[in-house]
Amino acid sequence: GAAGPVPRDLAGRHVVVSAGGTREPIDPVRFIGNRSSGRQGVALAAAAAARGAQVTLVAANLAADLTEPLAAAGAAVVAVASTAELRQAVRSAAERADVVVMAAAVADFRPAAPPTAKIKKVAGAAPAPIELVENPDVLAELAADRLRPGQVVVGFAAETGDDGASVLDHGRAKARRKGADLLAVNAVGENLGFVTDVNEVTVLDARGETVTSVAGSKREVADGLWDAVAKILPSM
Numbered sequence: 001g002a003a004g005p006v007p008r009d010l011a012g013r014h015v016v017v018s019a020g021g022t023r024e025p026i027d028p029v030r031f032i033g034n035r036s037s038g039r040q041g042v043a044l045a046a047a048a049a050a051r052g053a054q055v056t057l058v059a060a061n062l063a064a065d066l067t068e069p070l071a072a073a074g075a076a077v078v079a080v081a082s083t084a085e086l087r088q089a090v091r092s093a094a095e096r097a098d099v100v101v102m103a104a105a106v107a108d109f110r111p112a113a114p115p116t117a118k119i120k121k122v123a124g125a126a127p128a129p130i131e132l133v134e135n136p137d138v139l140a141e142l143a144a145d146r147l148r149p150g151q152v153v154v155g156f157a158a159e160t161g162d163d164g165a166s167v168l169d170h171g172r173a174k175a176r177r178k179g180a181d182l183l184a185v186n187a188v189g190e191n192l193g194f195v196t197d198v199n200e201v202t203v204l205d206a207r208g209e210t211v212t213s214v215a216g217s218k219r220e221v222a223d224g225l226w227d228a229v230a231k232i233l234p235s236m
């Protein structure tokens with residue numbers, strides 16, 4: 001934030017942040033991916049470190065120039081590619097974590113049986129369809145399992161409004177479905193987020209009630225979310 005010193009309210013805490021986007025192999029050289037830049041997750045990790053936390057960043061296909069400053073600041077950076085790898089890395093780190101934030105864009109589906117050899121085109125023949133299967137919901141599992149007692153579990157959701165429901169309607173339904181303590185809902189496709197570098201998120205609790213709204217840079221949004229986390233962290 002602009003005013004005052006950074007609180008050291010996460011000193012002695014271990015936080016795990018996943019960032020980036022997972023990639024699911026189609027064959028040895030191709031994948032299904034997404035456009036997540038990973039910048040909000042990296043901002044969350046940097047803000048937590050500045051507030052005194054020990055940080056593990058599970059980095060799904062992030063560019064080295066994004067993760068290097070965090071590693072230099074003492075964060076543990078675990079690079080992963082697929083959802084299966086991300087799930088394993090997050091759950092392993094979560095066993096020692098006070099807070100887990102799932103900021104990564106996780107592929108909802110993966111090819112069921114990627115061949116070990118590259119798929120070749122056959123002149124004149126229609127391409128073979130790629131069968132997809134659903135990935136595990138890492139966030140919902142973490143919320144259900146609570147790998148460490150008292151652990152705070154946080155998710156992110158980028159939503160668009162549509163004819164039937166607003167951004168917040170979708171966010172509230174998702175918050176109830178996931179069971180996370182907090183869900184940061186980001187309206188995509190609205191003027192604020194597009195025209196300027198300003199982000200706006202509404203933080204919901206597990207019942208879908210609004211906890212707080214934060215607008216600003218990705219770092220300011222990150223600090224607003226850590227403020228909300230700090231309020232519900234069990235005392236040490």
Ligand code: CTP
Nearest residue numbers: 102104106108135136137138139155156157158
């Ligand atoms: N998430 C996850 N595992 C998945 C899918 C999503 O952990 N297989 C997490 C994301 O990291 C994020 C939150 O769940 O923190 C919301 O992701 P989102 O894609 O918005 O939710 P979905 O349940 O996949 O719903 P949708 O159909 O809208 O994609």
Ligand code: CA
Nearest residue numbers: 105106107108
């Ligand atoms: Ca999804």
